[in-house]
Amino acid sequence: MNKNIYFASDFHLGSPGFAESRKREDRIVRWLSTIEPDCAELFLMGDVFDFWFEYRTVIPKGFIRFQGKLAAMADSGIKIWFFKGNHDMWVKDYFSREMGMEIVSDELVIERNGKKFFLHHGDGLGPGDGKYKILRKIFRNPLCQWLFSMVPPVIGMGIANRWSHSSKAGSKTEGVFESVEKEWLAVYAKEQLSSVHYDYFIFGHRHLPLxxxxxxxxxxxxxxEWLKYNSYAVFDGTDLRLEYFEKGQ
Known part of the structure; x- marks a missing residue:
């Protein structure tokens, strides 16, 4: 392996408003341009958009610079993976048809250069958060999605955007590190290790680089995430490390 693999999540494009999101989009595009020369694969680990719903012939407007950059990277031969997060779980086949992206609904296990990775956005895993886990099943239910698709886009997009902007996905997703025992994703990872070994567990959702x-x-x-930290992970074939883009700028 002579190129890097990059992992990033929680861009939340569209939040909290147009001006802030556009600045963040420009920053993300600059980052993508920076990593493009040595990028073999790009894993977008969920909540790329603050809201996304694909109708049969309609998608949310905006984010054109970001999508254009991803398309150029895909056309150059870079493999891109898109994980459904709790804010963009309604991604369907638009990105796969247009850019050849691999859409991942839940966990993905991969092996690269002799290292085994467990990848997931992170929502709905680990102990607690029972109310969200119920909502997740409802929102991911094909019948519920079909019923929502019957609502005209001008109404459906407005309703969903208001819900998305007001949703904080629970107090567990933000804050400070307290202890390994209170990091529910670390608890989940340790449980998995009791039966299968993974060299790396990579998640998003938490909004705290760890x-x-x-x-x-x-x-x-x-x-x-990219609202505050501009953080991402990179695997160089030997080791995985956290890095920060334009830190302090």
């Missing part, structure tokens, strides 16, 4: 040694040669890495 690296935790799980023991037995395994690490939990959270990619953080």
């Amino acid at each position: 690296e935790i040694d799980l023991g037995k040669g395994s690490r939990y890495v959270n990619t953080g």
Whole structure:
């Protein structure tokens, strides 16, 4: 392996408003341009958009610079993976048809250069958060999605955007690190290690860049978010590390 693999999540494009989102979009495009020369694969680990719903012939407007950059990267041979998050779980086949992206609904296990990765956005995993786990099942239900698709886009998009902007996905997704025992995704990762070994667990959703040694040669890495941290993870074929783009700017 002579190129890097990049992981990023929680861009929340569209939030909290047009002006702020456009500035963030420009920053993300600059980052993509920076990593493009040495990028073999790009994993977008969920909540790329603050809201996304695909009708049969309609998609949310905006984010054209971001989408154009991804299309150019895909056309150059870079493999792009898109994980459904709790804010953009209604992604269907638009990106796969237009750019050849692989859409991932839940977890993905991969092996690269002898290292085994467990990848997931992070929502609905681990202990607690029972109310959201119920909502997740409802929102991901094909019948519920079909019923929503019957609502005219001018109404449906407005309703969904208002809900998305008001949703904080629970108090567990933001804050400060307290302890490994209180990091529910680290708890989940340790449970998985009891039966299968993974070198790396990579999640988003938490909105806090984290690296935790799980023991037995395994690490939990959270990619953080781009509203505050501009954080991402990169695997160079030997090691996985957290990095920050335009930190302090």
